[in-house]
Amino acid sequence: MSSPARLIAALFLAWLSWLPPAAAQQAPPAADVPTLEAVTVQGEQPGPGLWRATRDGRTLFILGSLAPLPKDMTWKTDEIDAALTHSGALISLPRVRIKPNTGFFGRLALLPFLIGVRNAPDGATLKDTVPPDVYARWLAVKARYIGNDRGVERYRPIFAVLELYKSAVKKAGLGKSGEIVRTVSDLARRHGVKEVPVEYTLLVDDPRAAIRSFKRSTLDDVSCFAQSVDNIDVQLADMTRRANAWATGDIAALRDERSERQRATCMNAVTEGGVAQRIGLADVPKAVRDTWLATVDATMANNAQAVAIVPIDDLLGDNGYLEALRAKGYAVASPDDPD
Template sequence: MRSILTGLALALAAATGAHAQAVSPLIDDPQANVVEALVVSAKLPGPAWWRVTDADTTVYVLGTPGALPKGMSWDTSVLERRLDGAFAVLTQPVARAGLTDVPAMLKLRKSLKGDGAWARRSPALAARLQRAWTAVEPKDPDGWKDWKPLLVALQLDGKADRKAELQSSEPEKTIARLARQHRTKPRPAQVYKAMPMIKTLVREHTEEAGLVCLSETLDTIDAGPEPQRAAARAWAQGQVRAALAESRSAERCELLLPGVNEIVRRQMDDEATAIAELLKTPGHAVAIFPMRGLVAENGVLDKLRARGITVRTPGD
């Protein structure tokens, strides 16, 4: 989920080339709870795999974390064995915008310009933002002042990750490279049109949601990158529960925005459907999806089990 929304934010930005405020307890979080029977550490070396099977097909499913530290190595031996001879490699759904969408994105981006009134009403939050922004953008310390809190939060999150050398493109980038070496081109489980999502997010979000989103982002930055790094190390060692302990404040932030919980549910539905479709072809395939969505209640693997499809855990 995070990568889809982040991709939307980056597409919008590219068109031009500690809890000060707590999240509402009524937030609709489709991945709040996990299925304990699926949260099992791996017996094989490297990250954890689940297996979805029928009489003549096996789909090996790898759950991925939110990001990996730059340069972090992990055992790819099981991955490479399973890529060998795979008839398909599926990745999570993506949202795409075309060149014809650029004028609309420019217009939407302009609508995210702000007058700074919120900073005068919330001086403590503005002071926190100033410190955090200056730390990641010392050459442009006031770069946040012309924008509404929503866009500031989404940009700040990406800038902080880059400064901490946390790469949201990994491990997917490495997996794609290895898949190509094994003569299989990865393809997304589904492709969404980005513009309807961007329009809903920009036009319908409230300033209050943007401020809470900003506060959540600052909380994560204040906690430092170590929780994310620890979760990444656990992921690489197949320790599923510890890998799931990574901070979810960015996700909770996003879930306050219009349409995001529907996107999360749609993504899990589409991933489950894509795996079920793979079972129609004899042989074996690989699917690479975000870990939390796999093991969530009414998530990808839970949906498949509800259809009567066999799902085996990393401990089997």
């Protein structure tokens, strides 16, 4: 599923879903031909191919999404187009929403509480928060990728990591994966295929108290920060390699245990804290997977064939969605299987 930054952002930026709907920005419409600027891979590329899960004569084709991706690439959509032509449904990319158990005006009342939520408690800076040797290394990578931004010095370490990755990815010439998802949605609409949403909503009963507690609390995120600072150049190289692997359909190269280990460190920093535990944030990944599996069962009960989009890092691994499908009796074939 990506770099650690995207996973942490998915959790923390969910707080922004508490804002009134008018504050949301609508994504621009997709072009007929998706183009994404490349680092090394350019031109028309096949993408990773489709996983195939079959049970009781019914087939689910699965596209693994990835971020970031090469920018100057044209994705050859023949395979996904053909799969959608004979499908009755497209199961959307799983989404998480964290929202207050309150109405519209309750959300408005939360806005003042959200101010400063990413800053360290009690006016502390990164220099105060992380060990001196780690901070010295941070200054070096900050100068290289972020530049002279004093504001980030007031951030909690995990939010500083987000800024570091966002700037580094941009400098590396990598882009977002949203165009891929929009392209698949456009193809589904073109073929008259209904889109089935997968959304898990975590309701927070006392959001004001949760935000106040979060602002006062400390996160065990120094380890995540140190790993990210020390590994940023290696991570960028890995992101580039995996982006190119996605584009060219190199499934073996998409399996990345080092990224998984760092992702686990940063995820634990987010989900194992007291505030996160109290609102149930630690349970979200399993809840999302269970929601997706239930959606698959319901969709396949009514369709002989369907297509799904899943972040590729959620798809792979011992605890991934593919293994969960096997446990439910599906026969799963990888795009690089000989047959």
